[in-house]
Amino acid sequence: MYLLLNTLLVLAASTTVAQGSIVAGYAPSWKNMTDVDLSQYTHINLAYAEPLANGSFVMEASYNVSEFASKIQKSGGQPLLALGGWSGSIYFSDILKSTEYRKRLITGIVNSLRDNKLAGVDIDWVANECNKLDVHNDAANLLIFLKELRSELDSAFSDAKKLVALGVGMTPFLGPEGPLKDVSEYAKLVDYINVLAYDVNGPYGDSTGPNAPLKFQEGKGAQASLASAIDGWTKAKFPASQITAGLAFYGRAATAKSDMTAQSWNMYQSREAEIPRGDNDDGLWTDRCNSKPPHFSGVWSYSSLHKQGVLEGAEVSKAPWQRYWDNSTTTPWLYNSNSKQFISYDDPPSITAKANYVSERGLAGVSVFDITMDHNGELIAAVRKVITTGSTPPTSSHEQDTQTSSESSSTFSSSSANSGSASSTTTSAESTPSPDNHNKENTSPRSGGNCGNKSQYRCMKEDGKDSEFAVCSAGVWILQHCGTGTTCVQSGDYIYCDWPR
Secondary structure, three states, rough: OOOOEEEEEEEOOOOOOOOEEEEEEEEEOOOOOOOOOOOOOOOOEEEEEEOOOOOOOEEOOOOOHHHHHHHHHOOOOOOEEEEOOOEEEEEEHHHHHOOHHHHHHHHHHEEEHHHHOEEEEEEEEEEOOOEEEEEOOHHHHHHHHHHHHHHHHHOOOOOOOOOEEEOOOOOOOEEEEHHHHHHHHHHHHHHHHEEEEOOOOOOOOOOOOOOOOOOOOOOOOOOOHHHHHHHHHHHOOOHHHEEEEEEEEEEEEEEEOHHHHOOOOOOOOOOOOOOOOOOOOOOOOOOOOOOOOOOOOEEEEEHHHHHOEEEEOEEEEOOOOOOOEOOOOOEEEEEEEEOOOOEEOOOOHHHHHHHHOOOOOOEEEEEEEEOOOOOOOHHHHHHOOOOOOOOOOOOOOOOOOOOOOOOOOOOOOOOOEOOHHHHHHEEOOOOEOOOOOOOEEEEOEEEEEOOOOOOEEEEEOHHHHHHHHEEEOEEEEEEEEEOOEEEEEEOOOOEEEOOOO
16 A cells, blocks of 8 residues: 555644654554553554545544543543545545635544544545545645644644644655655654555565565565655654654465465565455455455454464464564565465564664654554564553643534544455355355345356345355355445445445
C-alpha cells in the first residue's frame, strides 16, 4: 500500500513530545478488544470514520465510542478519532481545496472530540485508486488545512494546548516534481509524524519479500524500508525527534512459483498472481477502489500464526512450516513446502530490532497496526522493553461541554487491515456444497458434489442477511463465513461481505 498524504492528527495536552515517549496503536471497530491490555499504549486510534464529499463525516462502530474512550482513559491512555483510511480517503483532495469544506471538516473534528471526550483525531489520507489526487496542490492545501486546524483547536480548547501530528507515507509529501525536498514548515505546525513503514512488499509485486523491512536489500524487492523512510524525512528537514515508526503486528502470505527451500537464503522469489487466503479472519472481499473480482488479502495476524498452529513458539515454527531469518532486512519469514506458501511477518526479535532503531535514531516512539493482532502481548512487550514511555502518558483536559453536534455522530465505519471492506472468517471446510446453477429460485447450494475448474462464488442465501458463502476451490465447493456481524452479498458472478443495510 502506497501512501501519499496519509495524515495523522493527534491532540494531547502538550506540544512537547519526549523522545521515545509514544506507543500508539490502531483499534479497528470491527475487531474484538476484550483481550487487549490497553494500558500498554499511550495513544489508541479508534478506526475509522469516513469523510463525505461536503467535508462532513460519517462514523460507524461496533462499540460505543464514548464508552470505549473512557476505558482507554482509565487505562492511562488517550483515545483518538481515526478519520479516513483505505476507503475513507476519496474526498480529501477536494475537501482541502475548498474553504467551506475545510471549515466543515474542522468543525466536525472539534465537535466529535468534545462530544465523545476524545483526546485527538487521527486522519489517514491514503493514496489509492479511489482517490482524486492533485499532486500540484494537495501538499500546499494540506499546509493550509493544518494552519486552520491549529488555529481552531487553540481557540476551541484554550485551556489545554493540543498536540497535532501527521501520519505519513514512506516518502515526503508529493508535489508536482516528486517528493518535497523541504517539509520544515509542516514540522513547525505539528508535534510528530508517524511513518507507516509496512506493506512494502505484497500482492502488488512480482516476488515474495518482507512486509516491513528494517532495511531493504539492494536490487531485491521494493527498495523501501523503515530506515530509508526515516532517512528520507530527515533529509527533507523534518526532525528525527518528531517522528514515530509504524510497526506491523501482522504479515502477508504469497504462493511461490517454485520450491523456496532450494534457495532458503533467498526470500525474494517469483510469486503467483493469485493471493492465497491468510488467517481465519481473512475472507473474500471486494475492493471498492477497483473493479477486480473478490479476493483474499493474504493477511496473517501474529496472534493467528500461533492459534492456527503455524508457530508453536515466538521463534519456533510447526511442521510443515519452516521459519527462516533474513539478516539483510532483519525480518523472519515462513515457508510451507507442501503448499509453497510464504509468509513475511514480524516477531519479537524483529520488533526489538526496530524498537532499538527507534531509540538509536532518537525518534519519538512507535505506532502499531493493530492492537488486536498481538499474541499474549509478546510484540508490545518487545516494544516496551526498549521504548520508555514514563509512568503515565500525557492526557488532554476533558472539562469541555458535551453538547450534541450535527456535523458528527458516534459510530464507526468498517474496514480491513489494508482495505475498506469487512473481513471474513472461515469455519471448517468439512461441508462442501454442490455447484448448482446460479438462479434466484435456488437460494442454497446442495451439500456435496464437484464444482468444476472455473472459479465460482456463491452466497448460500441471496437475501443479503446470511453470513455463509461457498467458494469453488480445486473442483469442490468450500463453505465459509463472512466476518462477525457481516453478511454475504451476491453481485453477479461474485460476492462480497458487508455490514447489513
